[in-house]
Amino acid sequence: MATQSVDRRRCLSCNRWGGERRPGAEPDTVDYDEDNDRGLCQDGPWHGSSRRGPRNACGQWIKWIALETPPPADQPPQP
Ligand code: SF4
Numbered sequence: 001m002a003t004q005s006v007d008r009r010r011c012l013s014c015n016r017w018g019g020e021r022r023p024g025a026e027p028d029t030v031d032y033d034e035d036n037d038r039g040l041c042q043d044g045p046w047h048g049s050s051r052r053g054p055r056n057a058c059g060q061w062i063k064w065i066a067l068e069t070p071p072p073a074d075q076p077p078q079p
Contacts, residue, residue, distance in 0.1 A: 002034045004054050006067060011052040012037070015062045016044040019053070023066050030064070 006013045006028040012021060013030045019039020021032045032054065040050045044060050 001031055002037075002054075003029050003031050005029055006063060009057055009061045010054050011039070011041065011046075011056045011058075011061075012054040013061075013064050013067065014041075014044070015064045016042050016060070017052060017064070018042055018050075021064075027069075028067060030067070 003024050003026075004010060004012050011017045012019070012032055017039050018041075019032070020036050021030050021039075023029070024031045037053045038051050039053070041047055041052045045058050046052055046056075
């Protein structure tokens, strides 16, 4: 398993990327399998290409929504 920082703004951490990944243990990191690191660009400039990976990037990168910090849970109602 490998890890890449969101700061690199590669396809791997882009919301338009359809490959196998999961949020890393550290904030703003992505864990992925180096032997399975290619995925599909969806609705970006490389739309339809399934060969995008951790070394690819483009100017329309948007952060993977799964890496956004969730909003705080609602407070329970006061009695
Ligand atoms: S080519 Fe651009 S839009 Fe497509 S997955 Fe990569 S960074 Fe995202």
